[in-house]
Amino acid sequence: MVQQATLVLLASAAGVIASPVGELQRPFNDLNKRANPARPPPFVGGWSSNGGVHRRQDGDVCTTDSCKKFADSVIAGRAENYTEVDPCTDFATYTCSGWWASHDFRPDQSNIGVLSIMADVNNALMRTILESPYPDNTTINSTYASDNADELDKQNFVKMTAAYESCMDVEAIDAVGAKPLQDILEAYRSESGNATSLTDKLIWVQKYGGSGLVQATTWADDKTPDVTTVALGPGQLGLDAKEYYEDADAIANYTTAIVGMYDNIFGEEEHDKHASLASDIVKLEQALSAATPDPADAASVEYYYNPMPIAEADALLPDVSFANLIKAFAPSNYTVGNVIVLAPEYFPKVSTILSNATSQTVDGYLEWVLIQTWATRLSDDVSAPYRRLQNELTGKDPEAVAERWRTCLTDVDTNIPWIESAFFVRQAFSPEAKTYGERIITDIENVFQEKLKSYEWMSADVKTKAIQKVLNMVEKIGYPDISPNVQDPKALADLYAPVNVTDSWFENGLAYNNFTLTNQWNDLLHPTDKNRWYMTAPTVNAYFNPPTNEIAFPAGIMQQPLFNLDLPEYVSYGAFGAVAGHELTHAFDNGGSHYDETGAYNDWWDNSTLSAFNNKTQCFVDQYSKYSITTPAGEQLNVNGQLTLGENIADGGGLNAAYAAWKERNDEKADQLLPGLEEYTREQLFYLSFGGVWCGERRPAEAVRRIYSDPHSPPNFRIIGTVANQRGFKEAFNCPVKEPTCELW
């Protein structure tokens, strides 16, 4: 179960390698040519001559190699003609246009940025680990050394590398062709004869990691988050936005992909039958898509929190027995009480849709769900039509294929995450890094509490509770040390004991799927596990999880250029600090603010404070709705200000808190300046470090896909929109208007 807000989704949702349990995710609320040679900056000229922005600072300049290297990267990323670009109106171009000009997409990428380059560095390290012998030169934490710890550690390593190697064995994967999936589908076809109810078919599909029409999953009950319960939401659809189901071009591509996969799996002799079935499947999905909630609603606890007795839920969709569906997965001694119906209007609509569909169409749709779930585990030839579709939707060359090791690394990251994390952190994360990260996060929490005291629009009661919520915040830094303890080889060996890794990549997928399903449903038997992590250690991302009132920062994001112990502090506070502030602010955005200081969904805001809050959030909706991107057809498509509201609030509050926290540190002991960047004040350097996080580009089709489905604003607006809301920025760059465009935290 994932109920969280992420900082940024780096990986494209398309073509993810199945741990096939497609978990229902609580709508994310929270937190990616040629280089210009560096040249000395001019001291006068352009817009800066009157603003006095570019003036050489007196002061101590850091001349270490780390400082030189970092300064050079800022200069290379900055606009070559930066003195002519107004930072007050376009800080994205000011900070990033050198970066844009000097970076290009790999064929398998649709989205690049400073964060994806950090991920590349982490991935290269993980690849080296996976392709080398057991690393004798690293040591197990002495706390967990025991007689057989070395042995267990080696066994864990062997399990992880065996998983990787089964994926790298392209010859074996090609040799079995479509057979493993054919076997599943044949079994499904014989099971789904007339005698089997629709519910039994849905159970079958969900056992194999897919979900059709409905998905049952486990979920921390929002009002009593210590209790894990069952939630029911919509099943999976092949296209990830409603807009695509209304777009003739996308529908044509989708239909072609379905026919292509059917032809590859069942034989081209049946092509005409496949074409007619594909067209029926697409029509059914169009109706289902129209019935699903709008993504901004689906993300809102006020919309999705509908607890009710199972009998009442069952009455919403008489064609399916939710009770039997749950019984098939829940541990036998679990008694179903209330369930949370995540999409109350959807289920009655499904009933109407089913009454207008033949059973062949419904069977075909469910079979197609299974095909999509397992397609990426088949040979590249067999899965080509499906890959082509994902490539088209994300704007890549239709025939692009990722290098095999990347696919296999993602597979290990998804399915053996904690052994992977153990070997990553041993090489890439030090106790000193953890300590510095803790200091930054604590500073930001302290500042945030102080700020809370100052807001005149908040009632005293709400303020007290809000401060308590910050005091209660749980910080997770680096890697899991309890559930599981990744430093303890025995804990990992025990955890993965039920997973048998063989040399068959497909069979391994089935084993991971069983393992995930079993763990997920066993969660019903114990209180919500608050020590669990929802991201692996090498991940370049972060999250806030409302029901556990926690913020988590994997080791993967605590790396340069965001985080560096050897540089002046404005660098790490402006970049990693803004990330930390972003996650903390999620606790008080339009979603997180519904959860109280214990993590429970609970209305703790009085009417007048709430109406002031709503007035301020509306400003963000209006601000970001004015921004737009250019589609592949050359048209302007506006940002969805409502869908991105929580992220935009988090970006603004996060940077504001990080700046105040750094200022206090800088007042105690002034940071050094940077070589080649002496024209900038420390304050300006803080904001340059922030802007540098979000230098990035997307292929035009991918940019469109993200507007439809991603709660984060496009990267350039995460810069432009965020600094427009900072008084500190406007003062540092001496902008004509000092008043923030919108301000909440």
Ligand SMILES: *[C@@H]1O[C@H](CO)[C@@H](O)[C@H](O)[C@H]1NC(C)=O
């Ligand atoms: C800066 O240079 C870029 C090309 O390198 C150009 O497109 C842009 O118009 C220039 N900006 C200004 C303000 O002159």
Ligand SMILES: *[C@@H]1O[C@H](CO)[C@@H](O)[C@H](O)[C@H]1NC(C)=O
């Ligand atoms: C361990 O050895 C590997 C390969 O021999 C090397 O790449 C790595 O940097 C070494 N790690 C440490 C911590 O010495």
Ligand SMILES: *[C@@H]1O[C@H](CO)[C@@H](O)[C@H](O)[C@H]1NC(C)=O
């Ligand atoms: C070893 O584990 C202990 C207990 O979990 C922890 O306090 C310590 O920081 C760890 N040491 C290193 C080098 O990670």
Ligand SMILES: *[C@@H]1O[C@H](CO)[C@@H](O)[C@H](O)[C@H]1NC(C)=O
């Ligand atoms: C399903 O029903 C059809 C017609 O009623 C019949 O011909 C067929 O044998 C049945 N199949 C199964 C698996 O029962």
Ligand SMILES: *[C@@H]1O[C@H](CO)[C@@H](O)[C@H](O)[C@H]1NC(C)=O
């Ligand atoms: C459909 O596929 C074509 C050809 O590959 C591509 O140009 C187009 O952008 C795709 N459309 C969508 C919406 O993905």
Ligand SMILES: *[C@@H]1O[C@H](CO)[C@@H](O)[C@H](O)[C@H]1NC(C)=O
């Ligand atoms: C339910 O069964 C599991 C084993 O299957 C056992 O560990 C657990 O204690 C049982 N719970 C209850 C409430 O009986």
Ligand SMILES: *[C@@H]1O[C@H](CO)[C@@H](O)[C@H](O)[C@H]1NC(C)=O
């Ligand atoms: C019923 O199904 C047909 C064929 O798939 C479709 O054209 C029609 O729009 C559907 N009607 C409703 C009310 O869903």
Ligand SMILES: *[C@@H]1O[C@H](CO)[C@@H](O)[C@H](O)[C@H]1NC(C)=O
């Ligand atoms: C894993 O393999 C062992 C030994 O071959 C076997 O005893 C066990 O049943 C297998 N477990 C699963 C979940 O397949």
Ligand SMILES: *[C@@H]1O[C@H](CO)[C@@H](O)[C@H](O)[C@H]1NC(C)=O
């Ligand atoms: C997955 O679990 C099912 C039983 O639920 C079992 O029949 C099957 O062998 C398991 N597959 C693997 C690969 O562990």
Ligand SMILES: *[C@@H]1O[C@H](CO)[C@@H](O)[C@H](O)[C@H]1NC(C)=O
């Ligand atoms: C607060 O607003 C709600 C909804 O508008 C209303 O029902 C309630 O009576 C109001 N409470 C107070 C104390 O004014």
Ligand SMILES: *[C@@H]1O[C@H](CO)[C@@H](O)[C@H](O)[C@H]1NC(C)=O
């Ligand atoms: C917020 O309140 C101010 C002052 O009362 C008002 O001028 C403004 O129009 C309100 N904004 C919105 C979006 O309601």
Ligand SMILES: [Zn+2]
């Ligand atoms: Zn976020």
